[in-house]
Amino acid sequence: MSMRLFAAAVLATLVLVLGSRCLTAADAGKVITVYPLGDSITFGWSRVAPHHQIPGGYRAPLYLMLVHAGYTVHFVGSNTRNPTRLLMRKHATQHDGWPGWRIDQIASHVKAWLARSGYQFKGPAYPNFILLHISTNDIIQHFDPKYPHKNESESQFMRDVESRMTRLVQQLVTLRPKSHLLVAQVIPLGGWAPQLKSALWNKEVRAFNVFVKTRLVPACQAKGELVSAVNQYANFSTPAGKPVWTHLPDKCHPDPYGYRLMARTWFKAIMGIEHK
Secondary structure: OOHHHHHHHHHHHHHHHHOOOOOOOOOOOEEEEEEEEEOHHHHOEOOOOHHHEOOOOOHHHHHHHHHHOOEEEEEOOOEOOOOOHHHHHOOOOOEEEOOOOOHHHHHHHHHHHHHHOOHHHOOOOOOOEEEEEOOHHHHHHOOOOOOOOOOOOHHHHHHHHHHHHHHHHHHHHHHOOOOEEEEEEOOOOOOOOOHHHHHHHHHHHHHHHHHHHHHHHHHHHHOOOOEEEEEOHHHHEOOOOOEOOOOOOOOOOOOHHHHHHHHHHHHHHHHHHHOO
């Protein structure tokens, strides 16, 4: 897809998202700082694109949506790879999307990243919003340090994934208690695996998402922490939860339209919090 067509598609999405919403005086010129955090889905990977990358991933359309809503947008993070020309021109290339990374790998670096990855790398980052989409690689790699031979039960594996995710969320809340942490119910996963393994992967994704929505986030909110669940899975599924692979061509990473769907979901979540 050419950059011109991509930009036109993003603008079309903005019309759908923003509709006839009028900007308020409170919106106009307000600075909002966003920290995109996760794996290849935050980075903008896609097997259908040249070089396996969609420039900007969900970050590029999200940037435009926030700008058209009246905000001055600052992205923060330690990574600047895979931007669009617009993001480069606006100094909005920063993020921490790392292809192939798991929950434990993000957790081992995030303190250092936040300490030095403020806007344009000028000191620590204090984002208004942290957008966390993680766990896909834990499931694909079936990673569990307690069971290096991958011989644990599925229930034990999921308990350990949930435990690592709980620790990461608490780490982020402790490091940045004034940031609003948006935790994704992650997108469907089928991938290139044989059919039985593909079905197992998505079963585990759905179980993880139930954990995020019904246990992890409510437990945080009960303590007064600024944590919300954001349903990214629904962008690629039927109302009954069956995956729809139309915009996940490799059954793992979105195509350009899929990334715009993700951007719209993040945007709606941010706006819902901003206008409470």
